[in-house]
Each structure stands twice: as C-alpha cells, then as structure tokens.
Amino acid sequence: MATRPPNSRYKAVVFDIGGVVVGSPFLGIAAYERAHGLPRNYINCLITAYGENGAYQRFERGEIGLKQFYDVWGRELNNVERGNAAYNAYCAKRSLPPPAALPSSLKIDARDLFGQMMRQAATMDAGVVRAIQRIRARGMRTIALTNNYSKEDEGGAHAPDAHDRAHLGWEEGAVPTRIRELFDDWVDSSTEGLRKPDPEFFLLACRRNGIRPDEVIFLDDIGANLKAAAQLGMTTIHVPLEGSARALKTLGEKLGFDVTSLPAAKL
Template sequence: MHKAIIFDIGGVVMRSPFIAIAEHERKLGLPVNYINCSITGRGANGSWQKFERGEIELLPFYEAFGRDLSDTVNGNIWYKTYCERKDLECPPLPEALRVDGRELFGEMMREAGRYDEPIRHAILRLRAAGKYKLIALTNNFSKINIPREELHFLGWGEGATPNHLRELFDDFCDSSNLGMRKPEREFYLLACERNGIKPSEAIFLDDIGINLKVARELGMETIRESL
C-alpha cells in the first residue's frame, strides 16, 4: 500500500533546466545532448555534482562548470560513447569549445524557476485529500551562499528554494543540505527513513532515467515525466 509520493523538482514540479541546455547547445552549434553528456560523464567528481552536494560555492562553481564543459577531449569521448549506446551516427564534434559556466547556469535556473502548473495543481489536490505524505527529493542548491548581485541574475529573488515551493511538501530533501544526491541510493533511503516509510510504500516521479532506475531497484513504483 502506498503511503507517500516523492517528487523531483526541476523537470517535474518546475520546468526542466534541460530545456535551457538544449537551447544553449543549439546556440553553440553542438549536437543534441552534448552538454548533458559532458555533465554526466564526469561521474561523482564533476563540478555540477559537487555543487549539488553543497561542496563548492557559486562563484568557483561558475568557473569549474565552464571549464568542465569546455573540455572537448573528454566531452567528445563521452559523446561518442553516448552515440554508440544509442546506436546513433555520431555527428561532427567540436575541436574547441568555450562554455561560459555562469551564462549557462543562469539560463538553466531562470528556465527552471517556473512551475509546471498541472503538476502544481495536482499536488494541491493531493494535499487537500490528505491520503499521502508528499516528499520532495531534489538535487538542489539551497545550502549554497549566493552573492546578492547573483540572485536576480539567477531568477532567485526568494532563494533557490522559495517558501511557496517548500510549502507544497511535508518534507523537502535537498541534496546540498544533506550532502548526497540522486542517483545515490542513500539519498532515496534517507528520504524514506526521515518519513517513516519503506521504499515499496512510495511512488516516485522524476524525469531522468537513471534516477528512476535506482528508485525501482529499491522497490519504489516510478513514473517518468517528460519535457
């Protein structure tokens, strides 16, 4: 019997930052998913992953993020692997690339600052019904100290996780506060432990395949949201 519904934030409750990434790829003339491959290819030690765990502050992150994504040596290797895995013909890849980490992150956050209104209304109906515990499980940045001048640029007038977002949920599990992130199994298990449920008692919504895969392996029922 399900007792809780666990929601990802960006890409489920809020609009997906992947929309901004796709637009940035088009602007730079990059193949589809090139930047995503560069972000995920670095595994747990990339600047993006460290930022989501609260291990690096914003301004150093901008620099490291841009440096990571401008690395065509590794980026091209990871993209070729992606094409092979997807059985795609690999297009021409960049010999040199300059990605501005601040510019891209700002575009991502401004895009992700808007609600998916049908999902928000569904959450409000669920809250009113009172049948399920509603939990957010998000790779987020609320622990990070944001310089005042950057708040407007990022669209974070009320911070990375404004009260009107947090108040939708009974519990808000933020990667930067808890020092772990999806798809790390411990993050899912901690969310369950904090809320007195077993993974098999939860429904989990996310827009990223690997995050859903781990949830299923733990026993959660999963629903994939699309862009």
Template sequence: MESNNGRIRAVIFDIGGVVVKSPFIAISVYEREHRLPANYINVALSKKGARGAFQQYERGEINYEEFVDLWTDELNEVEQNNAAYRQYLQRRNLDVHMILPQETQINGSVLFAQMMELAQTPNDCVVELIRWLRSRGYRVAALTNNFKNDTVSVTVRNELLVGLFDEFVESSVVGLRKPDPKFYLHVCNLLEIRPSEAIFLDDIGINLRAAKALGMTPIQVEIDKELDAVKAVKNIIHSCGALSPKI
C-alpha cells in the first residue's frame, strides 16, 4: 500500500477477491483435491498471456461453450504447463525438483463453476466501506475482469451490486481487461478524475502495478485480510482530508 499524498476523489474496486470472495480459493481447493502443485492452475491460466482462453472470455471475444472447450484443452497441456511451472518455481527460488503431473484431467467446466460459486459471497466489510465512501461524497467504481452471458456473475451483480457503485465497468462489455492501461483510463474518464486522484483495490499484483504506473494509489486485498485493506483506505482518506465531512 502506498499513498500519493494528493487529494483523493474516487476509489476503484476489483470485484472477485475484493468485493466478493476470491476465485483463487476455489482454485486452491481444486488443486488439493486433484493432487496438483500449488498455483499450478494459475500458471497454466496465465502462460498464454493475453491470448489465453480465460483472457479472451473476459474480453467477450468468445462464448461460454468456446471458452470451456479451449480452457480445458489449455489446462491439460501437460508438457507446456509443466515447463511454465518449472520457470515459475525458478523465478521464486522454490523447489525445482517438485514432482509434476505426467498427465492431467482438469475439467474446465467444473473448475469454473466452483470459482463462480464463491462470487456469490460478499466481503461485508468491503461492501460497508463502499457505502461509507459514497456517504462522504467520494466517487466509487467497479473495474472488473468478468464474463459475458455468465448467469452466475449476472445474478451476483444484479442482487448484490446494483446501486452500490457510481460506475460498474466490465471487461466483457468494454472489450478491455486489466492490466491494460486503457481499461483503467476508461473508468477514470467515466468518473471524471485523474488517475492520481484514485485509490485502486485489487487482489492481483500485476493489476496493482499497472494502476500504480498510471499514478493511482494501489492497495492489495489479501485473502482473509480484507479488513486490513478497508483500514488502509480509510487511513489514506483521513490523511488527505475528507471531501464532505459528515458526522
């Protein structure tokens, strides 16, 4: 967490892992149940970069059926995933002799459903923070990498999030996704602020680094430490001075 010591006018929130429970919890459970190394699926998810199935789905470029088929194929590319995972271990000085899968049977449809199920559980302290900010005159936005025509995500948004934010910006609608700087600038334009006038909360390091590079004040939200992030936001707000103090 870092502060730009400037005037804050808006706070921008990721959804999954910030406003609602993290899908990474479901990924970790799936890995343990199927005896996969920790973070193996995350490495497989990210190894193809912006052209991966998950990333295409978040930009609304493919439909659910196309996504599930393509993602399942990617998750079961054992040779490529093992090579990417070895590089991951080396970068972090972890045990490079870890036993890796000889074959996998990762079901992309089942895994995705488990990830989306967690999206129905709000982090209550973050929801209350959003309401607190709006009551004091701050602009509040969601900036989320999400999915078009996903019934679970739509249900969560309709029942939990409608009316909570001034702006709700979705990758699947805009056709951009974090960490693309244009996605961050898009929400700033909607809020009519400079990036330096925003606090940005996310659970993923690369997304926070992109926000910081634009001049935003980044706060990382860790699993089961959401209250720490709430306190960090309020500390920054109080240090910068309230927009419209209320008793």
C-alpha cells in the first residue's frame, strides 16, 4: 500500500493548470501581439487594468458565459486610452523604456485571441504529468487549483457550440477528463465563483481536502498567486515559462523523493 514519505511534513501538492500542467495561455497572447504589431505584454497590461471587474476575471469566476465574454472583453480590449495608460504604467514600474510609439487605435478580436490562448494551452507537460503520478503513488493528495472554465462544460442555452469548441481546441471539453483524472480534487474558479489570488480560494481547497496551508506545496506560474499562497503559509514553487524541469527538481527536493522517475506518461 502506498504511503506518504515519513520524512515529509506535506500532505498535498497543489497545481495550477495553465502554464504548469498544460501550456501557458501567455504564449498565445505573445504570439497574437507579435502578429498584430503590439508591444510585448501590452494585452496582459490591458487585461490587468480592469481588475476583478474585468470581463476576463468575471468569465473565470463563471459570472458570464462565453458569448457574452467575447462581447464585453472585445470592448475592453479595444479601449486604446486605457491600454496605453496601463502599458506606460507597466514600463514605469519596471524602469523599462516605453516604445517609440503606442497604438493610436486597436482592433483586437476577442474570439481570435482567446482561441489562440486556449489552443496554446491544449498540450500537457509530460514531465509534470509524471510528477503527479509519482506523488499519487506515494499516497499524497494532488489537487488542481485553477482559474479555469469548466462551467462551460455544463451545457445550457449559452454553452459553446461545436464550432466554438473546435475553434478553442475544446473538442474534449474546456477541461478534458484525462486532465481531471490526474487529481484527487479539482477546484475550479468558474464553478466556485472565486479565483486566484483571492486567499479564500486557496483556503477553500484546503478545507475541502482536510489540510492546513502549511501542509501544502503549491506550484504556479504567476507571481501574484504564489505571493497570496505564501502569505497563507503554503510552500510555493514558481514554474517559469517553459521551465518546468527546474520546478520539478525543486519539488522533489522539498518532498524528499524523485518526482520524475515514472515511465513516459500516456497523454
């Protein structure tokens, strides 16, 4: 019978999904920016500028459906005054020289952008999958804590049609079963009405699984999420863009066993 390592104080490993278990949507955003001549990180700055009331954040909390999301997000993405102000603030905060010229107008297609983001996030990281399997084989809990869209799989009048699903790479659903089944628990922002970095979202995952924050290792690719988790007492590991191997090495060191030694995962 598999047992948790006796030298480990940890009871669970909590994984972000996009950018950790699957490809990063940020790569899709970066590709869209390059294709349309936008400064690097311009779109991320614009999304962040709307705060928790932005269309992207509301969609992740399941407050609006896909088609309404496209409509509202499209208007937000094409607000050039807000976009330029957000990008100038981003450059100033990081002491970066601003570009010689910022856009005078924007024609960002929300549906095309989101499709590019989702298709980029369709590929699973084989090394991370092996690590999850290895951790579960040791009797530890594996939990997904994800800003995601599984509510879109529930059906209803506003659910994505076959054309939308093909465009997004969601033929198996917004959250395919083969990904869900990797985890003992799947804690999804769209069904819980909470999203990272809200501390209550992290605490919800702990309560559901009977664990304390200090018994958790949390992996994510976004600094604000890691900061929120650390403030609650979780041990955190940053997964850099396309840099999961280093993060898994750190994870193994903290757990006290190799998390990469299973045979090749079946994806």
